[in-house]
Amino acid sequence: MTTLAGSAPSETQASSGSGCFYWNGTRSAPPGWHSSGRIDGNGLVFDGLPLPAESMDQLYVGPAIGEIDGWNLASVFEEFRRILRQDGLIRIAAWDLDAALAARERGDRSFFWEQDCTIERAFEAQILGYGSARSLFNAARVTEHLQQAGFTSITERSPHQTDDPTGRLAEPDSLGDYCCFVEARNPSGWPLASDRQDPSGVHLTLADRHGRRLNVVWSAPARTEWSLRCRPESTTEWVDYPVRSWPTSDGPNGNHVFSGRTPELESGRRYDYEIVQAGPDPQPVSGSFAAPPQPGSATVRLAFLADTGLVGRDDGLSDGTLAVLGEVTRLEPDLILGGGDYAYRSSDDRRLTPQQAVNSWLDQMSPVLSRIPFVAQYGNHEVELGERYRDWSTHFPEIDPVIDDSPPSVSCRSYSIDIGPCHVVAFYAPTAAIDPAEVSWLWNDLAAARSAGARWVIVFQHQPLVAHGRSHPAEKSVDHALAQVLEANGVDLHLSAHDQNYERTYPVRWRDGAPEAMTTEQSIYRRGQGTVLAKISPAGKRSDRGKDFSKLPDRLDPVVAAASDSGHHFGCITASGNELVIEARRLGRGGSQTETIDRVVIRR
Numbered sequence: 001m002t003t004l005a006g007s008a009p010s011e012t013q014a015s016s017g018s019g020c021f022y023w024n025g026t027r028s029a030p031p032g033w034h035s036s037g038r039i040d041g042n043g044l045v046f047d048g049l050p051l052p053a054e055s056m057d058q059l060y061v062g063p064a065i066g067e068i069d070g071w072n073l074a075s076v077f078e079e080f081r082r083i084l085r086q087d088g089l090i091r092i093a094a095w096d097l098d099a100a101l102a103a104r105e106r107g108d109r110s111f112f113w114e115q116d117c118t119i120e121r122a123f124e125a126q127i128l129g130y131g132s133a134r135s136l137f138n139a140a141r142v143t144e145h146l147q148q149a150g151f152t153s154i155t156e157r158s159p160h161q162t163d164d165p166t167g168r169l170a171e172p173d174s175l176g177d178y179c180c181f182v183e184a185r186n187p188s189g190w191p192l193a194s195d196r197q198d199p200s201g202v203h204l205t206l207a208d209r210h211g212r213r214l215n216v217v218w219s220a221p222a223r224t225e226w227s228l229r230c231r232p233e234s235t236t237e238w239v240d241y242p243v244r245s246w247p248t249s250d251g252p253n254g255n256h257v258f259s260g261r262t263p264e265l266e267s268g269r270r271y272d273y274e275i276v277q278a279g280p281d282p283q284p285v286s287g288s289f290a291a292p293p294q295p296g297s298a299t300v301r302l303a304f305l306a307d308t309g310l311v312g313r314d315d316g317l318s319d320g321t322l323a324v325l326g327e328v329t330r331l332e333p334d335l336i337l338g339g340g341d342y343a344y345r346s347s348d349d350r351r352l353t354p355q356q357a358v359n360s361w362l363d364q365m366s367p368v369l370s371r372i373p374f375v376a377q378y379g380n381h382e383v384e385l386g387e388r389y390r391d392w393s394t395h396f397p398e399i400d401p402v403i404d405d406s407p408p409s410v411s412c413r414s415y416s417i418d419i420g421p422c423h424v425v426a427f428y429a430p431t432a433a434i435d436p437a438e439v440s441w442l443w444n445d446l447a448a449a450r451s452a453g454a455r456w457v458i459v460f461q462h463q464p465l466v467a468h469g470r471s472h473p474a475e476k477s478v479d480h481a482l483a484q485v486l487e488a489n490g491v492d493l494h495l496s497a498h499d500q501n502y503e504r505t506y507p508v509r510w511r512d513g514a515p516e517a518m519t520t521e522q523s524i525y526r527r528g529q530g531t532v533l534a535k536i537s538p539a540g541k542r543s544d545r546g547k548d549f550s551k552l553p554d555r556l557d558p559v560v561a562a563a564s565d566s567g568h569h570f571g572c573i574t575a576s577g578n579e580l581v582i583e584a585r586r587l588g589r590g591g592s593q594t595e596t597i598d599r600v601v602i603r604r
Contacts, residue, residue, distance in 0.1 A: 024062025052251030201362025228260025300420025309541025321540025340379025
């Protein structure tokens with residue numbers, strides 16, 4: 001089974017006239033209102049609202065806003081602003097902590113829903129929403145969040161009092177004694193990503209799971225027309241190929257993503273390509289690439305990198321990014337595997353919107369990714385903290401696509417490829433809350449790969465199973481979710497990131513829920529001894545926590561065979577029929593060439 005690598009969002013289009021949108025968790029919208037369906041608080045954080053930017057005139061947000069963790073409220077209020085047109089009106093109705101405190105102080109038992117307990121317990125149950133509340137509000141707190149998101153004309157309201165001359169915006173008001181009501185206006189349109197005429201962020205992705213064809217992907221203004229042409233290197237005849245496009249989360253007024261697919265490629269052969277805009281005097285954007293080794297080829301070389309950041313940060317934390325990219329380019333891998341945490345918009349305020357951050361990262365990476373295909377997976381910074389999966393996946397067209405005007409939606413965010421002698425799984429594990437549906441998919445995928453005779457099986461993801469750094473130590477939930485499936489299906493190598501340092505284990509199996517080393521040999525293993533876990537990070541950006549690399553304790557778990565917390569790292573994996581070689585490269589002092597700090601060989 002092969003799933004999709006990502007697709008353009010399937011957006012619920014608003015009507016062309018005025019629109020009122022209602023969100024209150026999974027509660028139904030009033031008749032005549034646009035609604036998000038069954039998107040709860042987590043869905044709002046991770047997936048956002050299924051609407052284009054600037055598509056609604058009014059937005060009503062109910063008390064389910066309290067079900068969202070405090071650290072994610074900034075991005076949620078930003079999402080509210082994204083869907084509102086300029087001068088659009090938002091109304092927040094949140095459970096009012098001040099009202100509950102006042103009732104408690106005056107001993108007013110009738111205020112509380114719970115009657116068969118003490119007033120203290122009733123107060124506790126109510127403000128905690130029977131365990132569902134993650135944030136507490138009063139009018140001042142709502143006002144603060146609206147201000148931070150850029151709203152203006154912020155006014156506290158009484159129930160059914162509104163600045164909407166039709167009165168419709170206050171129609172959903174209920175439980176007025178329990179809620180505070182605050183209204184505000186969106187003072188300006190949504191800040192769109194760059195509207196440059198030239199293609200930006202050019203990058204290559206696999207168009208099918210065997211690398212027989214590639215996607216050439218770029219961003220450009222929506223109302224431009226483009227074509228893609230390719231030819232084998234050292235030949236003279238260009239062949240044109242169709243290009244399709246779709247909007248990003250900026251909506252129809254923002255830049256669109258354009259993608260053209262190459263013809264079927266000859267494994268290992270080099271090709272030239274040009275992106276050409278329609279018009280009287282086209283100025284092609286040129287590039288070239290080597291076709292990836294197809295399944296059954298003798299050798300493949302992969303690079304793995306994560307935690308890159310955007311260069312030029314005010315805090316100076318992305319001090320190794322360009323040097324690492326230069327070294328990866330010099331090594332000329334067949335594919336680059338991306339382990340997530342790319343732009344770090346939440347701690348880099350130079351980019352006003354998610355699409356600005358994504359476009360900037362793709363521009364930064366384009367000199368490398370326009371010549372070496374990128375296999376993307378995502379970290380926590382691509383699914384929360386001011387960014388969302390939809391913002392990134394729309395720039396990485398799906399594996400094995402259906403060719404039509406609107407790419408299909410995805411039911412699973414993990415996917416796999418077969419390249420050279422390797423079966424490689426890009427597993428979706430951006431946070432410690434591993435989705436059981438993704439794990440079920442992984443069981444089926446790995447079992448099928450082993451049945452088909454895969455020589456080497458590699459899984460990569462963002463969250464680590466073994467990590468001891470002070471910034472992001474491993475979460476037990478990740479190990480518990482994946483240990484059995486990795487061991488039962490004989491995974492040879494597991495790659496991860498997140499904690500900004502390097503750790504590599506001996507081959508491990510799991511006993512009583514804990515990894516156990518199957519050998520203490522340092523650098524040469526036999527296939528089948530166990531799974532080697534390699535956490536390789538960062539590839540350019542030091543941790544926001546401590547503003548440094550993630551420092552390791554003096555004593556590590558006995559399963560750890562090698563470690564380093566003093567530099568930027570990336571991985572280089574070379575697979576042949578009989579050997580799988582894993583190397584960790586560390587950037588030298590002052591951005592000098594990398595040095596190999598660890599090398600391990602698994603032999604058949």
